[in-house]
Amino acid sequence: MGNLTSWLEHYGYGLIFLSLFLEMLALPLPGEMMMSYTGLFVFEGKLSWLLSMVSAAGGVIGGVSLSYWIGYRLGQPFVAKYGHRVHLGEAQLARLTKWFEKYGEKLLFIAYFIPGVRHVTGYFCGATRMPFRRYALYAYPGAIFWVGLFITLGKVLGAKWEEYHTTVNHYMIMFGVASGLLAVVIYLYKKYKGLVQAALMDLLSRGGSHFHSLGKVKFLLLGAFVLLAGFVSLMLGMIQDFLGHEFSQFDEVASYIVLAGFGSEWHDQMQLFEKLGTFAFYGPLIVVTAIWILFRGHNRALELIFLIWVVLGGEVLNEGLRMIFHRAGPTGVGIPFLYTFPSKETLTSLVVCGFSAFLLLRHYRNHAAHLVVPAVVILLCLMIGISRIYFGMQYPSDVAAGYVFGGVWVCLNVILLEVLRKLQNQNAR
Structure with missing residues (x-):
């Protein structure tokens, strides 16, 4: 060299x-x-x-x-x-x-x-x-x-x-492989869209006779199923790596990149993103979403119940996971009950922001909003996680696990909500 x-x-x-x-x-x-x-x-x-x-x-x-x-x-x-x-x-x-x-x-x-x-x-x-x-x-x-x-x-x-x-080269190869798999999924869906939809509808129809006419909802369900499969695969891999104590190198490299990429001049902005990962931000967002449902929702009671269920259930899920995995974070050394795997902030941000964005966009037909809002949610959740690493509060693997477990919870509930919504509409006819 x-x-x-x-x-x-x-x-x-x-x-x-x-x-x-x-x-x-x-x-x-x-x-x-x-x-x-x-x-x-x-x-x-x-x-x-x-x-x-x-x-x-x-x-x-x-x-x-x-x-x-x-x-x-x-x-x-x-x-x-x-x-x-x-x-x-x-x-x-x-x-x-x-x-x-x-x-x-x-x-x-x-x-x-x-x-x-x-x-x-x-x-x-x-x-x-x-x-x-x-x-x-x-x-x-x-x-x-x-x-x-x-x-x-x-x-x-x-x-x-x-x-x-x-x-880094190892992770870049993994990135290339993951990108290739994503391209394969998109290509196969486009090429065999009819067969995939037919298979999905057949699978759903086994659970009840009302699923034969899902209409446009089938595209939403198909996307949610694909995302759920991806998040579940990542979740199983992260659990395996956690049990094998294989996060140390990833945490070291990712932490260094974050600290090198976001210098001291980012301190004030990172404090802002850290505060966005608290209930002071989530609370008003939940209220706004509930008001939106009351004015624009088609199944108001069902959507409000699910909003409450997803938020509270996400909190319970997070507390349970952190007690199960029982890993103290970088600021939790010597403090017996400060567990950070998965990150509470990233899991909650993805659950609340992701599900709220879904409910807000579910009945809003503006195409620009359907592109801008998901991009904002992704950027916001990403910066909330980076702020935790920046201040040394959590390991990068904690942050990544929060995204993955939160993604599983959101996708699962989106699927369940749409299935129940369709059943409710069918029974009302």
Whole structure:
């Protein structure tokens, strides 16, 4: 690595551009390591963050564009015959063909996070005559996101980069895999939407004869089922990691990133977000939601009962979970009853804000609101959790567990509410 840092110090942006350009042509060069060291140099003031981003993104975009046109001009037979020289042999070509048939061009965006795939997708897409505009639509934003993420992480980690880079790369690969799975789910839903809906309706119909005509609600239920499955999977994984005492490295790296990314100048804002994680904020929000239900709700009594049930049940769930897992937080050392797994604040914020947003939007047809409100809820809940880490009140794993357990509780109750609502409407006819 001494040669790499020496070359980077001497040749700077030109080396960044050239190395990533050549890597995208399938040369065996360490792209993530180059970008992470670039971030480290940005941290040390030796390079400009903006110019580093432009150089890295330009190199990747140039490389994937050239590889596309090479594949396009030479054609699939040539690539199949000589592609092994750039790690694109017949086996890789068949595998990529199968992946693109299943997952579509969205694979281009996440392919940068999958070792061995990002180097050959340009050749493959050109050889298979994918329209260049469609190729660029996914490949270029993916390139910018990939280089931006690694350079920024290198900048944030700073002097701790060499200590943490292996762990960060591990989580980046996990992120790529998770993104790929999400893309698969979305693709399969779009392609087999009719079959999935029919299967869901058949499953629901076994519970009662009234579910055969759910109408538009079936889309809401399907989305809630997908989210519930994802949260349950994460929940089981977190419980397994908790029992195996495997959170220490994650907590150390995540805490360092939060503290490095949000310096002392964020102190006042973090105090505000910390207060938003208390009943002083949730109380008025619950009242506003209840008033909204009274004026706009279609099943007022049912929705009010569920609002109370979800909020109080979430509190009981949180207290029970923290007593079961029995882990003292960073400020709870020596204090026997201060347990922080899962985080009460993140679980409650997701439960109250998430379910309230669902009830508020359930009878409001403004499309902009349906995009803005969920984004605000996600950002608010995220910053509430970051504030707990920022002030050393909870571990990052506590915060993440709060989101996951809260997500399970919200999705479960959304499904139950919609099913009961439909039953109530059917019985009223």
